[in-house]
């Protein structure tokens with residue numbers, strides 16, 4: 032009731048869909064796929080947001096499961112690990128999961144079929160309460176853990192000791208909303224691995240408590256109320272953990288409730304300021320799958336080498352969830368799900384609202400692959416002009432005016448687009464979903480954002496050039512000034528000297544003669560470097 | 566397997582502009598039927614003429630502008646414009662009057678500005694205002710519902726009136742509307758209660774008009790329920806008009822008509838739910854809509870009471886259409902995570 036009332040006076044936007052298409056893929060338990068039978072495992076080095084890691088293996092090397100293939104390189108970087116044992120065949124560029132079929136450097140691993148861990152793994156820290164935050168933090172970092180909700184930002188960086196802003200984290204938000212239609216991997220993970228997720232939450236709480244000691248540190252776990260089984264399982268795990276800081280809060284089923292900012296506002300009642308991170312209001316947000324990965328890394332000593340992936344849609348025979356070794360070819364997952372149906376027309380990684388369409392299924396599963404949605408062909412509706420009906424604005428969870436942004440983006444009035452706060456747009460697609468004119472609104476925003484970035488860059492370059500030019504001008508001016516001053520000084524000195532002797536006259540004559548002689552000579556080729564633009 | 570790639574989102578609501586417009590047309594049906602019950606065949610001819618001419622003109626303009634015919638004809642926006650004009654013009658309007666109104670509405674008001682989505686003014690009201698200022702006599706005489714129902718005036722007589730230059734005794738069948746009568750007689754020094762004794766008055770407003778207005782209201786509520794329109798515009802328009810009417814009526818009920826009279830007279834409810842809600846020419850922000858429709862209500866009252874035209878919705882809408890770009894610019898809602906215009 033209160034939520035309804037709140038919706039009345041406060042714009043929340045979002046979509047309430049009739050069907051979230053989640054039941055199809057939640058009918059059977061998650062199946063574990065083994066890397067050992069795969070003919071090759073392709074592990075892209077760059078699977079996170081940030082700098083790519085530096086490879087430390089070579090073709091021909093033998094690696095164990097969990098062995099480091101590349102080490103973190105730079106501040107925002109994480110290592111990648113072998114997802115099975117075998118021999119490195121090559122380090123080469125291969126197509127990665129990107130809409131344009133982009134290539135990137137990958138480690139090609141030929142499994143030996145043993146799937147053996149060897150002795151190089153991370154030592155398990157079973158009693159994580161006994162170790163320091165430093166130690167846990169180190170572990171999270173070296174296990175290659177990134178945000179598994181889709182952003183793939185290195186998790187350890189979000190958890191690190193704050194350097195400048197000492198504002199303590201008071202709330203840890205664990206995102207189990209999973210609002211995107213079709214995706215169910217977090218749902219299944221919560222049903223099956225609730226205890227590990229809660230374990231991960233407790234580890235994060237411990238790190239936060241030590242790094243940014245705060246009164247009343249809480250952990251809110253938000254789960255959409257269309258996942259009763261997940262909620263039940265998680266509640267049981269929370270009861271078992273018996274930690275008063277943990278609180279499960281079912282949230283209304285509405286896309287995009289699982290958006291980081293949307294969930295934070297729903298759970299804490301506070302808004303994340305535009306252009307800031309949630310830490311600005313003392314909140315940290317992690318996904319349930321990330322929490323589980325942290326538990327596995329710390330307590331079990333396993334780096335991030337598998338993840339839950341939903342394979343669903345009308346285009347596959349048996350939609351279901353898999354626990355997949357990273358680097359496995361997508362085609363293998365589809366085959367495990369019974370192969371394609373005759374309706375398979377599009378392969379989309381991620382959800383139906385924000386996912387990326389992939390050109391082929393010969394691509395490796397990466398840390399960001401939460402869902403493979405094989406869908407029926409698109410219904411193509413030719414776009415009509417915007418009729419300014421305002422449905423898009425009603426649906427926008429950020430309270431933007433998509434129709435106005437569209438208008439200005441179309442007119443390439445970038446300044447106005449920016450005034451409309453385009454950079455607060457989270458590209459959730461709600462506006463394009465509801466638009467009766469079938470306008471590809473989000474595309475316009477992507478282009479406009481790219482245009483504005485390009486323009487900013489160009490402006491920065493121009494500014495730099497202007498600065499240099501000004502500096503150069505100033506230098507010329509200064510040289511002129513100094514010359515003039517010198518001349519004036521000389522003149523004054525000359526006037527002071529009254530001696531007008533024949534000697535002097537002779538000297539002058541001689542100088543003149545020298546000058547004449549010099550003039551006759553060819554001029555030196557290049558003048559001062561000053562003429563060149565610096 | 567190789568797949569085609571597009572960009573997100575890949576799901577879309579199954580709603581099109583054509584469906585939106587079709588709902589508007591459905592919602593116009595009850596009011597039109599009541600109108601037909603009171604005023605007879607003239608409503609049928611208005612509607613048939615207006616709809617067919619609207620389609621014809623729309624097709625012609627699309628052809629001239631080299632736009633895909635099928636795509637734009639099935640957005641049904643021309644039909645909505647035609648329908649609105651058909652019920653706004655007096656029944657039994659001669660064919661040329663309807664044609665001229667439609668030319669102004671669709672050719673000048675819509676396509677010369679760039680067609681669907683680009684017209685700053687409400688096309689139907691452009692057409693209505695154009696014929697109102699050009700042919701005041703034809704526009705201010707409405708048939709007397711007591712004399713022109715289907716039983717009293719045959720279809721042949723209707724055709725004669727519409728196409729063949731008119732019935733000789735037509736003047737006897739018409740009268741000024743209640744709104745018009747109130748205004749002219751108040752200026753003669755009569756009181757509201759005296760004037761309301763006249764035959765064109767019913768139990769609250771114009772005789773018969775009350776029922777038509779209530780039927781528009783029903784259709785409008787259905788549109789609200791279907792979420793085709795939002796509540797902002799109808800509420801603000803009705804609110805500001807009744808608010809103004811209430812103030813003056815309380816000051817002097819003998820020189821100013823009651824708020825209810827204003828609500829149920831003329832095109833108030835048709836305007837609040839069907840005309841002012843035209844999305845293209847209205848403000849598009851929530852606050853902007855409130856101001857836009859509030860302005861229409863105020864101007865409607867002012868023009869009705871102190872202006873020289875019988876009804877004022879059309880002019881009020883056109884005036885406020887001009888303010889829309891300004892309203893849209895200055896009423897941007899507070900974006901998530903920002904301070905907003907007023908710093909809250």
Ligand code: SF4
Pocket residue numbers: 416417418419420421422423424433434437462465466467468469470472
């Ligand atoms: S939903 Fe589409 S048609 Fe409606 S205002 Fe937004 S962009 Fe325009």
Ligand code: SF4
Pocket residue numbers: 423426427428429430431433455456457458459460461462463472473476
């Ligand atoms: S894509 Fe951007 S503009 Fe559209 S609804 Fe989402 S946040 Fe709003």
